[in-house]
Amino acid sequence: MRAVVLSGGGSKGAYEIGVWKALRKLNISYDIVTGTSVGALNAAFMTQKDYLKAMLLWFNLDSSMVYDSTVNIQSNKDFVKHAKKILLDGGMGVQNLEKTVNKYINIKKIYKSPIDLGIITVKYPFLQPVELTKKEIPPNKFTDYLIASASCFPAFPKKKIDDNQYVDGGLYDNLPINLAISMGATEVIAVDLNAVGIKRRVKNKNIPIQVISPKSSTGSFLVFDKMSARKAIRLGYNDTMKAYHRLEGNVFTFKKGVLQANYDKYKDAYIEFFHSLLNSQTKSFVSKVIHLSIYNRTFREIGNDKFFKRFNEIVERVGTIFNVDESVIYSMDKYHNVLFERLDDFSKQSFAEIHSKRHSSKIKRLFHDDLMIAYLYHYLLESFNIKDISNFILIFPNAFLSALYLYVIKESR
Numbered sequence: 001m002r003a004v005v006l007s008g009g010g011s012k013g014a015y016e017i018g019v020w021k022a023l024r025k026l027n028i029s030y031d032i033v034t035g036t037s038v039g040a041l042n043a044a045f046m047t048q049k050d051y052l053k054a055m056l057l058w059f060n061l062d063s064s065m066v067y068d069s070t071v072n073i074q075s076n077k078d079f080v081k082h083a084k085k086i087l088l089d090g091g092m093g094v095q096n097l098e099k100t101v102n103k104y105i106n107i108k109k110i111y112k113s114p115i116d117l118g119i120i121t122v123k124y125p126f127l128q129p130v131e132l133t134k135k136e137i138p139p140n141k142f143t144d145y146l147i148a149s150a151s152c153f154p155a156f157p158k159k160k161i162d163d164n165q166y167v168d169g170g171l172y173d174n175l176p177i178n179l180a181i182s183m184g185a186t187e188v189i190a191v192d193l194n195a196v197g198i199k200r201r202v203k204n205k206n207i208p209i210q211v212i213s214p215k216s217s218t219g220s221f222l223v224f225d226k227m228s229a230r231k232a233i234r235l236g237y238n239d240t241m242k243a244y245h246r247l248e249g250n251v252f253t254f255k256k257g258v259l260q261a262n263y264d265k266y267k268d269a270y271i272e273f274f275h276s277l278l279n280s281q282t283k284s285f286v287s288k289v290i291h292l293s294i295y296n297r298t299f300r301e302i303g304n305d306k307f308f309k310r311f312n313e314i315v316e317r318v319g320t321i322f323n324v325d326e327s328v329i330y331s332m333d334k335y336h337n338v339l340f341e342r343l344d345d346f347s348k349q350s351f352a353e354i355h356s357k358r359h360s361s362k363i364k365r366l367f368h369d370d371l372m373i374a375y376l377y378h379y380l381l382e383s384f385n386i387k388d389i390s391n392f393i394l395i396f397p398n399a400f401l402s403a404l405y406l407y408v409i410k411e412s413r
Helices: 010-025 038-048 051-059 076-081 083-088 095-104 107-112 139-149 177-182 226-243 258-279 283-291 293-299 305-321 332-343 348-356 369-382 387-395 397-412
Strands: 002-006 032-036 116-124 128-133 159-161 164-168 187-191 209-212 253-255
Touching: 002 010, 002 038, 002 177, 010 038, 010 051, 010 187, 010 226, 032 038, 032 177, 038 051, 038 107, 038 116, 038 139, 051 095, 051 226, 095 139, 107 139, 116 139, 116 177, 139 159, 139 164, 177 187, 209 226, 226 253, 253 258, 258 305, 258 332, 258 397, 293 305, 305 332, 305 369, 305 397, 332 369, 332 397, 348 369, 369 387, 369 397, 387 397
Parallel strands: 002 032, 002 187, 032 116, 187 209
Antiparallel strands: 116 128, 116 164, 159 164
16 A cells, blocks of 8 residues: 655745655556644545645735734744744644635645544643544544644644644654554655654654655745745656656756756866866866865776766756756756856956955955856856966866866867
């Protein structure tokens, strides 16, 4: 029996809907869903099999559908700024969240569904874990327990059910794999949002577990913003398709096969240009470069699979430094075009300032990596002579390797 396990993480939960989208695309079915906090809410959607309704909710979600607070939370700083008021008020009210849950969750569908459901909450003040399966929750209390699982105290108030009070299940297990196994799972797809909360050690080591987790930021867990949610959905889809080898990349996502083709096309020129630069310099400089760990680690792997990995790390590092959108699925031409568009944003006046301070002992503190990459790239284009930038090659090795990659692409076009 296959289980999907969904972690807590507030607004990051949009990522889990992207994972679900990919599982549907891959025709991967499931028999059990367990979740904590926002994962419990998404687990309810997956149990009632209302993908389109879940997508509609997350695609248009904003803070007014979650909070009913006089405090406007647009960032973590807003929460910190108003923390005293929020705490004195007993947490941000969740009546709007309860209305949203009641609007979108279909109790009848959940209890008629063949999919089993498990959620976790914690009894307050004793912090006693409460693990509940669908059959253990009275239908008229179902949404109450969903809210209880997501009651991130003290940001949210405690949830009272009958004579007991409950808080967020992440205080016991934010990724309830063990609950899924106890419900009969023989394999697990676990979506870990890397959010604050306790994760329990998996007790049964014989159960195969496919972990899917964001490689880049999915926003602040307290800020519900539809643009951030839409990006998180795309990231969840991309990471799942990469986990099942339908797409490729690490932080960025590329169409299948393009990284190998890019490597085959440019790796020889990249190696050749690097060595020709070194050969034009004194032995003392070459010795310094070779002994820098990053150059040593990168080029000693030539001829084996590790160099392929190092090469692609450089490919993606440029995009990260240039703040390229990680949620897009790229061909290499599309990715390179975005990189060169970023390069066009830098002015030659900035390059002149760098060049004038190239011998400064404070150079590393003066300029960011994106500007340094652009400067080194343009310098290589104008003069394939590294005498004047030898200092930068030693101080900014990552920037130089990135600039060299861009130079090779440009020269080969």
